[in-house]
Amino acid sequence: MKKLFIVLTLSLLTVLSFAQEQKSISKIPAVALKTLDGKNFNTNQISNDGKPIILSFWALWCKPCQKELDAFNEHYADWQKETGVKIYAVSIDDSRSTAKVLPLVDGKSWEFEVLLDPNSDFKRAMNVNMIPHTFLLDGKGNIVSQHTSYFEGSELDLYEEIKKLAGVK
């Protein structure tokens, strides 16, 4: 009987905590960043008219990050047409390299928004330990999923999630 109660208690707790988790909203924190042309940009301005958002942390010294963003860029026009997804790439390069970010972004013809986080304030606030680290947000700005590391083809899994979020088959 005692055991039963313990099991019951534990299972109830689990259910309740799960319910709580589903309800709890994980919004992104408000942090001051810069755009590539030096404008101030607060992360609470990240939005996409109710459509999905990708938030990806990268740096100039991180090869897999750039491979991931190259892969996103290749599909971006199609992805936007089908799901309306918007990509924000957050560079955590410090003042050593911030001047090299814009030439690289333009040199690679990346089409998405690039933001600068020169003292890693946003990286810390989002609990990013290693890059690349990519978040998927729903139209209301809630964090739906996150993923660290990039391998060839990972972008296809992410796109399946985006389609699900956008209600596209």
Place this chain on the structure above:
Amino acid sequence: MRKIYIIILVSLIGYTTQAQDFIKNATINGSFQVDGQFYQVDDALGITDSVIGGKRIGLNGFGKITYSYGNFSAGMRYEAFLSPISGFDSRQEGSGFPNIWASYHTDMIDVTVGDFYEQFGNGLILRSYEEWTLGYDNALNGMRLVLRPMPGITIKGLYGSQRFFWTKFERDSRGIVRGLDAEVDFNSLVKKWESSKVRVIVGASGVSKYQRDTDPLYNLPENVGAFAGRVNLNVGKLGFMTEYGNKINDPSATNGFIYQDGKALLSSLSYSQRGFGVSLQMKRVQNMSFKSDRGISSNALDINFLPPINRTHAYSLTAKYPYATQPNGEMGVQFQMNYKIPKGSKLGGKYGTGIAVNFSQVNDIVRDTIDKGEPGTLGYSSDFFKVSDAIFFRDFNIDIDKKFNAKWKAVVQYMNLYYDIVTLQGHPKEDAVKAHIALADVTWSFRSDKSVRFELQNLWTKQDKGNWAAALVEYTIAPTWFFTLADQYNYGNKDKEARNHYYIISAGYIKDASRIALTYGRQSEGVLCVGGVCRQVPAASGLTVTITTSF
């Protein structure tokens, strides 16, 4: 007994269902990481029982949690270095909560108490930050206030003491830091200019350090002031940034207790359009080490950050000789060009071809020797515009990346390097390293989720340890698994006994924001740099485990 359980059960249900608003509507997230190394004896690398010295296991770990509710947030970070992984500062050994903070923010005001990180402008006179892989953390413990009284104006004020490993701040144990920064974004301030092609941001900051003078010999300044001004100017696709910092006399262990002022200048000019971008950077540093304890000369308690402007390399052999800023004096330039040969052109092919060219050189400053750099004097005087013939570092590199079809893509890179190993790594009298490095990184995606990546690198040099070759094969199953085999071979070492292989075998599993990686093998001796700070990595042999997760 049963009654107790029922009571607990009922009260738990009651508690959770009518959970308070600050629990229900709050967000809790955090992250966790542990890096472990298990060492073994490896006679070929000179790692004997006495080198390991009983420390068979190194464990660096942290866990952090952040709670936010509306405009309020608070967090804490726990760290345990028991004992630190080899190559980390031995003062790192310990465990506890080095970082605890709370903050409240609205559109107009941010208040933070506890441990925090901040940067003024480019960091020339103030930057506190943290770099886990290096074990570097100069967090400020104190208070910070950020005001945004009207659109376009940001004012920051702060004071505190800096983190020094596990040593608690006590009266006069180290300096106190105070700072003020103001920035005006004219295009946000003046409505008419909001969509103007010309964008102007101007900023100014001041930092003061207080440390009591207990020196029996010298009359040391107890309050050291530093000032900096900066301008960001954008005209369409053209960008210009400059920042100049000055520090009053601050005799320290780093500058050999000389009394002259410190100066730092950082400027950059860039132009870019779709498919093409260039940037040119220059900097000059003279006597600009700024620490909250004048007696310290190691990598700790830095108040400011002097960015090295050369490229940070990402492949193992191109990163073998990294540059670190010389705070006592240096002058450098850096040039970067990125170009994408358009899709559909003859050289561009179906996907386009990317080209990146980068050059940087850093020289010493010219010093006349009036005072022969003697402690207690001004040390020397230096012409601001004169460049010394002594080259610390030069790097020319070119990258080409190309996707051939859906299955094949490649990156090739060439690098030419000049590296003053005496100045940069403190080696006793040795010739500067002149090296050529070439590499190819080829990816074969044979299925949409499966691919194999090959890396081949070679480094040619007659100096230091001679030639190196490196090879790597990596098999990945997206987005979950990776398996790597790699080897670095020092085949050109003059000492035939030291022509070692540094092989590794590695595997990892990734699920969402969690990653587990295991690596077995040898690690070559070298310098690991992230941002401006470097750490000596000793040769090691054994098993490395890294587990990380975010939630």
